[in-house]
Amino acid sequence: MKKKHSIAILKKYLIFREDARKISAIIQNENKKERNKTFYLDFSKTNFFSRSFIDEFLNMIDDLRKKKSIIKTINLKPQLEKFLKRVEKRKQNIKKETTF
Amino acid sequence: MIKYEKKINFQNIDQELINIFKKIESSKFPKGFLDFINYSVSELFVNIKEHSKAEIVWIKIDINMKNCFIEISDNGIGLRKSYLLKKIYPKDDFVAIEFALSGLSTKDSQERGFGLYSIKKLVSVLKGEMIVESGLAKIIIKDNQTISQKIPKGFQGVKTILKTSIKAFDFYKAVE
Numbered sequence: 245m246k247k248k249h250s251i252a253i254l255k256k257y258l259i260f261r262e263d264a265r266k267i268s269a270i271i272q273n274e275n276k277k278e279r280n281k282t283f284y285l286d287f288s289k290t291n292f293f294s295r296s297f298i299d300e301f302l303n304m305i306d307d308l309r310k311k312k313s314i315i316k317t318i319n320l321k322p323q324l325e326k327f328l329k330r331v332e333k334r335k336q337n338i339k340k341e342t343t344f
Numbered sequence: 345m346i347k348y349e350k351k352i353n354f355q356n357i358d359q360e361l362i363n364i365f366k367k368i369e370s371s372k373f374p375k376g377f378l379d380f381i382n383y384s385v386s387e388l389f390v391n392i393k394e395h396s397k398a399e400i401v402w403i404k405i406d407i408n409m410k411n412c413f414i415e416i417s418d419n420g421i422g423l424r425k426s427y428l429l430k431k432i433y434p435k436d437d438f439v440a441i442e443f444a445l446s447g448l449s450t451k452d453s454q455e456r457g458f459g460l461y462s463i464k465k466l467v468s469v470l471k472g473e474m475i476v477e478s479g480l481a482k483i484i485i486k487d488n489q490t491i492s493q494k495i496p497k498g499f500q501g502v503k504t505i506l507k508t509s510i511k512a513f514d515f516y517k518a519v520e
Binding site: 256257259260261291292294295296299323326327330334 | 362365369383386389393462
């Protein structure tokens with residue numbers, strides 16, 4: 245059974261790829277202690293995502309999914325959720341266009 | 345509304361970007377326009393941080409009631425050398441700028457390389473003007489036309505200038 249694990253993201257602006265990599269490192273560290281978890285990332289304090297951050301963040305979710313961890317976002321501001329979905333859709337379209 | 349001009353050491357660009365965001369957020373803009381400014385400035389800073397190998401970054405923002413002017417430049421390796429380091433071979437500085445504006449990434453994975461390409465699209469929706477200089481090349485995009493000019497003395501690094509009028513628009517529909 246998967247266990248819930250909540251992580252509060254404290255940064256107001258998430259801009260660089262390294263911001264996503266830092267989140268990934270925290271999750272991977274938690275994963276070492278106990279695998280097969282669902283992680284809830286709480287973005288209530290975050291006001292801004294850059295496209296680069298989202299790109300790296302989505303890559304991170306994909307990588308962690310392969311390691312049997314599920315990442316879910318909570319308390320995302322509406323504009324951030326909209327942007328996240330926009331970039332995610334664009335990534336999926338590119339994947340379709342470039343996969344034989 | 346906003347006048348901001350600064351020379352920044354590369355190692356301070358993270359903190360400086362946050363200072364810029366705070367300054368921009370304190371002003372009121374029509375729907376979508378704040379997203380455009382934040383998106384453009386952040387993508388240009390990300391490009392500098394990830395690719396430029398610069399030591400110094402210059403930023404100038406001049407926004408009044410009607411118009412927006414953003415100029416961000418660095419003294420790094422420039423677009424062509426950035427591509428060459430990734431084994432992509434633009435024949436000259438003009439082609440290197442065209443690669444960047446078309447979304448060709450210097451990185452390996454999908455989606456990356458959208459920085460200048462998506463800013464170009466947004467500026468086009470706003471019917472503005474975008475200028476990119478790197479090495480001996482200068483490309484001006486305005487009214488869906490592209491003008492190429494040679495810079496006689498050349499420009500080390502990359503300079504990007506955005507000029508638009510301030511208006512409401514659906515940022516999330518326009519951004520690709």
